[in-house]
Amino acid sequence: MFNGCFFLWANISVYVLSYLYIYDPSVNQDAIFYVDTALILLNTTGYQIGTHLLNVRKLNPKLILLLGGSISLCGIFASSYTHSLGSFICLYGVFSGIGCGIMYLVPLVCGWEYFPERRGLVTGIIVGSYGLGSFIFTQVATKIVNPFQELPTIEINKDLKYYDSDVAIRVPMMFRIVVCIWSFQVLLAVLFISKPSSSPV
Numbered sequence: 731m732f733n734g735c736f737f738l739w740a741n742i743s744v745y746v747l748s749y750l751y752i753y754d755p756s757v758n759q760d761a762i763f764y765v766d767t768a769l770i771l772l773n774t775t776g777y778q779i780g781t782h783l784l785n786v787r788k789l790n791p792k793l794i795l796l797l798g799g800s801i802s803l804c805g806i807f808a809s810s811y812t813h814s815l816g817s818f819i820c821l822y823g824v825f826s827g828i829g830c831g832i833m834y835l836v837p838l839v840c841g842w843e844y845f846p847e848r849r850g851l852v853t854g855i856i857v858g859s860y861g862l863g864s865f866i867f868t869q870v871a872t873k874i875v876n877p878f879q880e881l882p883t884i885e886i887n888k889d890l891k892y893y894d895s896d897v898a899i900r901v902p903m904m905f906r907i908v909v910c911i912w913s914f915q916v917l918l919a920v921l922f923i924s925k926p927s928s929s930p931v
Contacts, residue, residue: 731863732799732912732919733837736773736830739765739822741868744882744890745875746818748898751884753813759890761815768823776831784836791836791923798836799916802829803909810905840925867908874904 743762750757780798783789805825812818841852875897882891892898 731859731866732802732915733830733834734860734863735867735908735912736769736826736834737860737864738867738871739769742871742875742901742904745871745893745898745901745904748882748884748892748894749901750813750815750818751886751892752895752898754815757815758886761819764815765819765823768819769827772824772827773831773834776828776833777835778831779828780832781835781839783832784839791840791925792920794836795833795916795920795923798829798832799913799920800829801832802826803913803916805829806905806912807909810902810909837919837923840923843926867911870911871904871908874907875900 743765746765747757747759747761750761776798780794783794783797784791802825805821808825809818809821812821837856838853841856842849845852876893880893880897882893884892884894886892
């Protein structure tokens with residue numbers, strides 16, 4: 731479910747940009763695509779690293795999840811302290827992207843090895859959980875950052891409005907709270923994931 735939160739950026743981007751706007755009024759909607767591009771490129775890179783560690787280096791899946799989760803969660807947590815777009819892209823986009831990518835395929839591969847005749851079912855359940863995580867944490871993050879469902883009022887251009895500072899200033903707290911929840915989920919995953927005893931790890 732934490733891995734699915736890779737897709738959370740689409741829903742929280744306007745809140746994050748509203749927060750960065752407090753410190754840098756030049757921040758516009760282009761920033762959405764910069765962060766998104768970093769997430770996608772580094773996520774793809776992480777796929778290669780994670781599968782290499784699992785299938786070629788034969789690393790224990792627990793260690794891979796711990797590595798990927800630590801990179802991602804530390805990057806997201808650190809991004810809650812930044813006030814500039816560049817450092818946010820580096821901390822959130824790069825670290826979250828590569829960390830989630832490292833973890834992404836590990837549960838799938840382990841599940842396939844336990845149920846080689848039901849790979850489609852395993853894939854559906856796991857990918858469905860990714861989607862469920864994104865859906866749940868969209869609600870959680872929004873409730874934290876905008877509990878009174880205020881509307882954006884600062885008009886940047888005809889396509890973009892930012893939230894006032896009373897909403898935007900909650901962004902760091904939002905990241906820190908969800909990181910605590912995600913850390914618990916990652917620790918549970920590390921505890922419970924395994925490969926069949928006949929599989930080399």
